Amino acid sequence: MSYWIKLGVICVGLLLVSLTGWAILLPASHPILDRAGLLGPMRAVGLPIPETEDNGGGGGPRFGGGGGGVQVIAQEVAQADSDTRLVAIGTARALRSVTLTSEVAGTLENVSVSSGDWVEAGSLIAELTDEAQQLAVARAELALQDAQARVDRVAQLRSSGSATQVQIDETELALNRARLDLRDAEFELRRRQITAPISGWIGLISLEPGNQISISTELARLDDRSSLLIDFDVPERFVGLIGVGDTLQANPLSRAGEVLQGRVRATDARVDQGNRSLRIQGEIENEDDRLRPGMAFRVTVELPGESLPLVDPLAIQWDRDGAFVWALDDDSKAQRVRVEIVQRRDDAVLVRADLQSGRIVVVEGVQNLRPGADVTPRETRPAPQAPADDDASLQASGSADMPDTTPDI
Template identity: 45%
Template structure:
């Protein structure tokens, strides 16, 4: 009998504790409902609703107080990230025009030269002498032409002799031009303005024709070659801006513009080659650097909701929508996450609906809710715990 009385007393204490837990702990009812124990215990959904207002003046535990935000609309973005290779706007390899010994080298490794500046001079004594000889022969040919024309005026010479003199004068003029050209080949000028790379030349070195002297690089702009997936073909355009970050300087973000688009999609990778330009005013970038390129294209119009409204279950993300003062669960598909909103697609959800952002812990399908003003969000948070 003593054991029976102890058993009855224990069951009474357990039942009382269970009743208090169900009545005053908001999270108890959803937990028991998911476990399928509400019907077993005979607890009706409206049990707490009849309790009315509590001593604090807030709604009873059967009506959940929540904070909501309005569902908006926003145009989604299609973002593409690619790795591109940089190269200089122009790069010219300067070669020797002739065979000879370097007598003057106006270059410094890493220096800058202007277009047209003489950077290398070769020994030119032989060419200088040849030019002087050609000029002497030209003066002699001119004098002979004057003499023959005087004789021809007096009838002392023939037309054939005059023709020969004119041809000799023309040949002498061409010989002077050839000598001047040969002399000009003994000095090499910079074809573009640009920066000098590492050089391995010294005055006194002998070079042959077509030997590489130096490489000049115009890096006032950096060209970036990168590839985009074929889905971007309809959206990408010349002149479109993009963000670019040097991989070696990850905290530096620059803006470039697309300058050229290839006409063929690569069959193997299903990508399209694109070229962009980035200004290098600070001379921070170099040819050969790798870049992270970010392109953004406008997409479809999607529903925008607050990040706090998104809840998760074993079936995926969902939100609680307040309709007729009751909670309705709506499954959503997350399309894009931004810092201030989440873009979703969902059936049964439209712009202007109210989604619950605070007080979601006690909600269940069809539960009555009361939307509290935003300034009571702290109170709602305490009640939902």
């Protein structure tokens, strides 16, 4: 039994020594000891416990023996814009693109261009065999000449009064019918010719003269790639943040470091209900013709932000209710101000809080503060500087509600 008594005495002694050291070395513990009813008896027995303002109801200890309140290192609050960048992956296509096919089935007789050629709108690309159509045009021309001759003879008879009105009407009707037949024959002849509907570059031609083709046979593709259109999708939460005319940057995934300037050309009229995304169409110039449709691009769009307080990361503290900073009011008293972290930067943090530019927040000495404590800054540092280029980004496939943004894709 004597063993357990000795052990209990030792434990009580250690506890008393710990409480005494806590009270002497950490005056911020005085309110806790006072509520526990221990601070008064400890002073009564003559322990060297330092006095604090308001008998434990004021601030923490004073560093360096100075007066006026808890001495801390503080910093002014700055304001900065929370501009971010939306990053998405898109696929390029030509400004205008046409698949060249024949209007009729037949045998390919001639190809007038080569793969990769530049052609103007209206240029002849290929021809089908058209002997039957040429004969039809020749017959229609003869029939038109005959109809015109009849109209001329009837006109002469009419001047002498030998032709009736019925004869005149019949010859004129025959002349009009002959003209229509000629136009129809010429139309059928033109359908055997494949021409370029737009100016552009011819793709690979896979057919040769002599091949039999149908109306669904693809001869080649014709692309106007003077500009490229880039289609990419963004989540619906970005609706209203991106508009026509906004600038964008496009980086070919195959060419790291090359950045091209462009603009938003159009936005879709509705959000896709399947994946809750909005289709955006961007446009970039391709004057030197180094880019091709089908290439993948990393598209970056600047998004509008809001002006937010910028504080030093050391000023942010945490408790069970979340993040906060110690800010000084007009009377240099400490106040807890709740903050929401929006963006982390190299040496500062953008927060959403009730902090005006120029207000003082504590960055060192926060462990000795409590609400209402008098504070005397030993040093007040200048406000953190907002970087010239905010490299924060939001991935189009990520979450816009995350408080700490992630790096680019």
